[in-house]
Each structure stands twice: as structure tokens, then as C-alpha cells.
Amino acid sequence: MPVLELRPHHGLCLLHFVGKGYSDAFTAHMTDTLATLCENPQIPVRLRSGADHLCAVCPHRRETVCESAKPARYDAAVLHYSGLQTGQTLFWKHFRAKMEWLSKRHLQEICGDCRWYPLCAELEKARE
Numbered sequence: 001m002p003v004l005e006l007r008p009h010h011g012l013c014l015l016h017f018v019g020k021g022y023s024d025a026f027t028a029h030m031t032d033t034l035a036t037l038c039e040n041p042q043i044p045v046r047l048r049s050g051a052d053h054l055c056a057v058c059p060h061r062r063e064t065v066c067e068s069a070k071p072a073r074y075d076a077a078v079l080h081y082s083g084l085q086t087g088q089t090l091f092w093k094h095f096r097a098k099m100e101w102l103s104k105r106h107l108q109e110i111c112g113d114c115r116w117y118p119l120c121a122e123l124e125k126a127r128e
């Protein structure tokens with residue numbers, strides 16, 4: 001099974017995705033990726049820095065990095081709070097479980113200044 005390369009904070013974004021995104025192409029790509037992961041929880045995910053599988057069609061991508069400094073900060077916070085490391089590979093089901101744990105405890109500290117945070121926080125609360 002091919003390895004899916006994800007930057008760490010995108011584990012949280014996938015967990016809270018409800019069909020909204022930066023562009024139609026980005027939203028469609030998120031939807032497809034999430035469907036694939038849900039159908040195949042054993043897909044290996046490798047954590048990477050910089051632009052990843054989901055960034056491929058993002059309008060904010062500039063070559064291998066994001067035009068915003070926020071995603072790198074979110075990635076660092078996810079690694080800090082989860083104990084995961086860049087370069088680590090784990091099954092999607094295990095990464096997702098980690099993200100569920102993390103989201104319940106540290107979502108605001110990790111990405112509270114993201115434009116989508118109110119939506120993600122509301123969803124998190126509804127899951128309690």
C-alpha cells in the first residue's frame with residue numbers, strides 16, 4: 001500500500017473536515033483523501049515537513065512551502081503535544097487515534113488562530 005505523506009497538523013484538519021476548504025479543488029482533494037483513508041485505515045502515513053499530499057492543490061502553496069507561517073507552527077505544536085516525530089510512519093488508524101486524543105486536549109493551543117478554528121472547535125464540542 002503506498003505511503004501517504006502528511007504534514008502533522010493535517011491529521012487534525014482531516015479529523016474535522018466537513019466539506020469546506022480554500023478552493024473547490026482543495027475541497028475535492030480533501031474529500032477524496034479522507035474517503036480513501038476511511039476505507040483503508042491501514043494506509044501508512046509518513047509525517048513530513050513542508051507541503052504534503054493535501055497541499056498539492058492548495059492555492060496557498062508556494063513550491064514546497066506554504067505562503068503562511070501558521071502551518072509550520074501548527075505542525076511543531078502537534079509534534080510537541082503528541083510526541084510524534086517528522087519522518088515517523090504509522091497507520092492512519094493509529095495517527096487518527098492520536099489526533100482524536102490531541103484534539104480533545106490541545107486544539108486551541110495548536111491552531112486556535114486558524115480561520116477554520118471556530119468550526120473545528122464546534123465539531124469537537126459536539127463529539128463530547
Ligand code: SF4
Pocket residue numbers: 009012013014016074111112114115116117118120
Ligand atoms: S482549526 Fe485549522 S488547522 Fe486546526 S484542525 Fe481546523 S482546519 Fe486544521
